[in-house]
Amino acid sequence: MGDDKPEEKKEEKVEEPKEEETKARKVDKAKPIWDAVAMADHFKGNQKLPDPVEGCPNFRRVPGYKVYCCGQPTIAGFEAALTKACGDIYPKDGKILWINLRQEPDVYVNGVPYCARPPNKIGEYAELGNVKRANVKDDELDFLAVCQDRIKNGGGKLKVVDVEKKQSEIEVKDIFAFNRCH
Secondary structure, three states: OOOOOOOOOOOOOOOOOOHHHHOOOOOOOOOHHHHOEEEEOOOOOOOOOOOOEOOEOOOEEOOOOOOEEOOOOOHHHHHHHHHHHHOOOOOOOOOOOOOOOOOOOEEEEOOEEEEEEOHHHOOOOOOOOOOOHHHHHHHHHHHHHHHHHHHHHOOOEEEEEOOOOOEEEEEOOOEEEHHHOO
16 A cells, blocks of 8 residues: 555657658649638637637537537637636546537648638638548648748748738748647
C-alpha cells in the first residue's frame, strides 16, 4: 500500500506535419482549386447569439447534452471553446471529439481561418457536390500550396475577400492547412 507509485502519464505523441505538407506541393493548374478565392470565415455580423466566445462564432450547447456547436473558430477560438465547454469540471487533456462539417478546404493565416471558395459563391451557400473527407484534406493541401504560391508571388501578402466581396491583402506571418489544427 505504501509502495504504490502514482501512475505515470503516458506522453501523447504529437503528430508532425506530413512530408507532403512541408514540401512544395505541385498543383495541377487545371484543377478548380487553382481558381478558388481565399474567403474570410470571420466577418462583421457573423456572431448572432448572445454570450459570445471570442474567436468562436455562435458557440452554443445543445440543451440537455454535452454537445456543443460553433462556426469555424480561430486558433485562439479553439482554446476559448474548450475552456468554455470544460470549465473547471472536465479535463481538457482527456478525449474530446471535435467534428468539422466544412465542405470547403480551410487554411489558417495568422491564426484566422480562410476557406477556398469558388469566385461565383462569395457570401452565399456553396453546394460543392459529393464532398468526402479524403477529398477535402487533399484539396486543403492543394489550396495551401496555391496560397503559398500566391504569397510568394505577392511579396509576402495574400489577397483575400470577405462575404461582402470586399477584397484586401494581408501580410502572412504563418499559414497552414486546417487539418493540422488537431
